[in-house]
Amino acid sequence: MAQERVLVVVETVGSEARPASLELFGAGRPLADRLGGELVGLVIGSGVQRVAELAGHLGADRVLLADDPALGEPVAARAARAVEAAIAASDPALILLPATTLGRDVAPLLAATFRAAHLVNCVRIEVDDETVTATRPVYQDKLLTTVRAARSQRVFVTVRSGAFAVPEAQPGLQVPIEQLAVSLTDADRAVVVTQLVEKPKGMTNLENAPIVVVGGRGVGSAENFRLVEELAAALDGAVGCTRAVSDLGWRPHYEQIGQTGKNIRPKLYLGVGVSGAVQHTVGMRSSDTIVVINRDPNAPLVKMADFAIVGDLFEIVPRLTKRLRELRGTA
Amino acid sequence: MKIAVLVKQVPDPNAIRFDPRLGDLVPGTPQATNEYDLYAVEAALRMKEQVSGAEVVVASVGTARETLNRCLAMGADRAVAIEGPGLPGDSLATARALAAWLRREAPDLIWAGQETSDAGTGNVGPQVAALLGIPLVSNVVGWEYRDGVLTLEREIEDGHQFQQVQPPALLCALSALDEPRLPTLRGIMEARRKPSERLSPVDLGLTEEDLTPVVSWGGLFLEEEKAAGIVLRDVDPDQAVEQLVAFLQERRLI
Numbered sequence: 001m002a003q004e005r006v007l008v009v010v011e012t013v014g015s016e017a018r019p020a021s022l023e024l025f026g027a028g029r030p031l032a033d034r035l036g037g038e039l040v041g042l043v044i045g046s047g048v049q050r051v052a053e054l055a056g057h058l059g060a061d062r063v064l065l066a067d068d069p070a071l072g073e074p075v076a077a078r079a080a081r082a083v084e085a086a087i088a089a090s091d092p093a094l095i096l097l098p099a100t101t102l103g104r105d106v107a108p109l110l111a112a113t114f115r116a117a118h119l120v121n122c123v124r125i126e127v128d129d130e131t132v133t134a135t136r137p138v139y140q141d142k143l144l145t146t147v148r149a150a151r152s153q154r155v156f157v158t159v160r161s162g163a164f165a166v167p168e169a170q171p172g173l174q175v176p177i178e179q180l181a182v183s184l185t186d187a188d189r190a191v192v193v194t195q196l197v198e199k200p201k202g203m204t205n206l207e208n209a210p211i212v213v214v215g216g217r218g219v220g221s222a223e224n225f226r227l228v229e230e231l232a233a234a235l236d237g238a239v240g241c242t243r244a245v246s247d248l249g250w251r252p253h254y255e256q257i258g259q260t261g262k263n264i265r266p267k268l269y270l271g272v273g274v275s276g277a278v279q280h281t282v283g284m285r286s287s288d289t290i291v292v293i294n295r296d297p298n299a300p301l302v303k304m305a306d307f308a309i310v311g312d313l314f315e316i317v318p319r320l321t322k323r324l325r326e327l328r329g330t331a
Numbered sequence: 332m333k334i335a336v337l338v339k340q341v342p343d344p345n346a347i348r349f350d351p352r353l354g355d356l357v358p359g360t361p362q363a364t365n366e367y368d369l370y371a372v373e374a375a376l377r378m379k380e381q382v383s384g385a386e387v388v389v390a391s392v393g394t395a396r397e398t399l400n401r402c403l404a405m406g407a408d409r410a411v412a413i414e415g416p417g418l419p420g421d422s423l424a425t426a427r428a429l430a431a432w433l434r435r436e437a438p439d440l441i442w443a444g445q446e447t448s449d450a451g452t453g454n455v456g457p458q459v460a461a462l463l464g465i466p467l468v469s470n471v472v473g474w475e476y477r478d479g480v481l482t483l484e485r486e487i488e489d490g491h492q493f494q495q496v497q498p499p500a501l502l503c504a505l506s507a508l509d510e511p512r513l514p515t516l517r518g519i520m521e522a523r524r525k526p527s528e529r530l531s532p533v534d535l536g537l538t539e540e541d542l543t544p545v546v547s548w549g550g551l552f553l554e555e556e557k558a559a560g561i562v563l564r565d566v567d568p569d570q571a572v573e574q575l576v577a578f579l580q581e582r583r584l585i
Binding site for chain 1: 342344347349356421422423426448449450451452453454455456457458459460461462464466467468469470482485486487488489490491492493494495496497500545546547548549550551552553554559560561562563564565566568569571572573575576578579582584585
């Protein structure tokens with residue numbers, strides 16, 4: 001039977017994969033197994049042969065490589081043409097893209113062209129013989145809903161960052177890499193990139209950091225954030241903050257977690273003086289382990305936590321930092 | 332220059348409350364204009380002020396009288412409401428209805444909000460661009476129009492990307508653009524005399540099949556809360572720290 005393959009689209013930045021797109025292998029493998037078809041990886045970029053090899057190590061049965069200088073910068077029309085070429089080459093039932101700014105341009109562009117469904121920013125995805133069913137946040141992440149699309153047509157799905165884990169790489173897996181020729185039309189080249197002003201380094205670190213220490217309004221002042229920074233350093237983690245804190249100007253906006261900031265899914269989230277307003281928790285609720293230090297036993301984050309200390313952060317945080325430093329010193 | 336702006340009326344995001352028995356919002360939630368759309372209207376009006384003889388037309392699919400009136404009061408020249416059976420359907424049906432209207436209008440530029448605060452698919456803008464075969468520039472936080480060329484500043488993961496494109500194009504606005512103006516009393520008075528059109532799918536030559544949804548929606552629900560974890564209260568700070576360190580070691584986090 002045709003249309004049983006799953007195509008996952010790997011976006012790149014420079015010569016590296018964008019981390020959110022590697023999570024697609026975690027999302028795509030069970031779907032391909034359920035459909036009984038191949039998991040096909042498409043790598044889009046310029047000078048990204050190594051990412052194509054990585055796609056094989058992460059479980060792709062087949063890897064298509066669209067490697068072209070014109071694909072080295074994120075432009076929707078060009079990336080859409082590459083995905084279209086990959087669809088022609090692999091005839092997938094399901095096309096997974098990361099819910100990045102590029103993925104969320106490319107998926108609806110192609111969905112309109114194919115007159116197909118685009119299930120947006122999904123956190124859970126299931127397939128059966130007739131239908132693709134997905135769970136996605138709506139109302140600015142305050143609620144969830146279920147969306148369905150018939151499998152009579154290809155279905156595009158963008159996958160929310162942090163919803164699926166990246167499979168463990170198996171460097172032993174050797175998968176043939178097929179070069180995919182992408183011919184861009186004049187219309188595809190209508191948009192020209194003139195400049196990229198990069199963001200400060202800390203920002204990308206925060207989204208991928210395995211340990212994040214977040215300070216909330218309870219920290220009290222910009223100066224007091226020294227305690228949060230020292231704790232983060234002792235844990236080798238990144239520093240994040242809540243919206244209240246960035247609105248007060250204590251920390252830069254790019255450290256903000258939640259609704260109008262970043263979504264994170266670290267192995268360890270440690271909240272200090274964070275009460276846990278829903279605007280914040282939507283950006284961190286899928287963290288593996290949540291630890292909270294807060295004065296208020298009724299704070300929503302205390303209820304969400306795997307481990308909470310109800311107490312004065314100014315008494316606890318310095319002691320914790322000191323203890324962690326001692327442990328590292330003896331290790 | 333003709334500029335079209337695509338707008339939507341949505342449940343006021345600051346007023347929504349969830350009714351778990353209904354699996355839906357509490358009935359009677361107040362409506363508001365989607366916030367990003369107001370930024371798109373503002374950008375279009377500023378562009379109009381820069382180019383002599385320009386016109387701004389706002390359009391919406393589904394019930395949106397207050398929203399369209401507000402856009403007219405802000406300074407848009409005319410409004411179009413696309414309503415009727417099958418609308419609003421899914422995002423593709425909405426995009427097809429808008430594209431059918433836009434083919435008639437043939438604007439030089441189309442502005443839309445990046446996404447809505449309700450369903451938030453962000454599909455309609457890109458889908459309209461694809462259906463019309465014009466370039467898409469999303470996540471716009473700044474623009475400049477000079478000598479027939481648009482320079483657009485976009486906020487993306489890696490920083491701020493600048494793209495250039497010649498009209499026609501579809502632009503999706505984020506809220507880092509200029510603050511939307513509030514309607515003035517004079518604007519509200521003038522809005523009443525501005526042309527306002529109501530079009531049905533039949534008027535636009537759309538069949539039932541054109542508007543058949545490809546995505547169906549279930550009810551709304553809340554994420555299940557995690558099981559309660561360990562909570563230390565009234566524990567001596569040193570002892571609390573020791574217990575936390577032991578917990579982190581047990582989970583191999585340190």
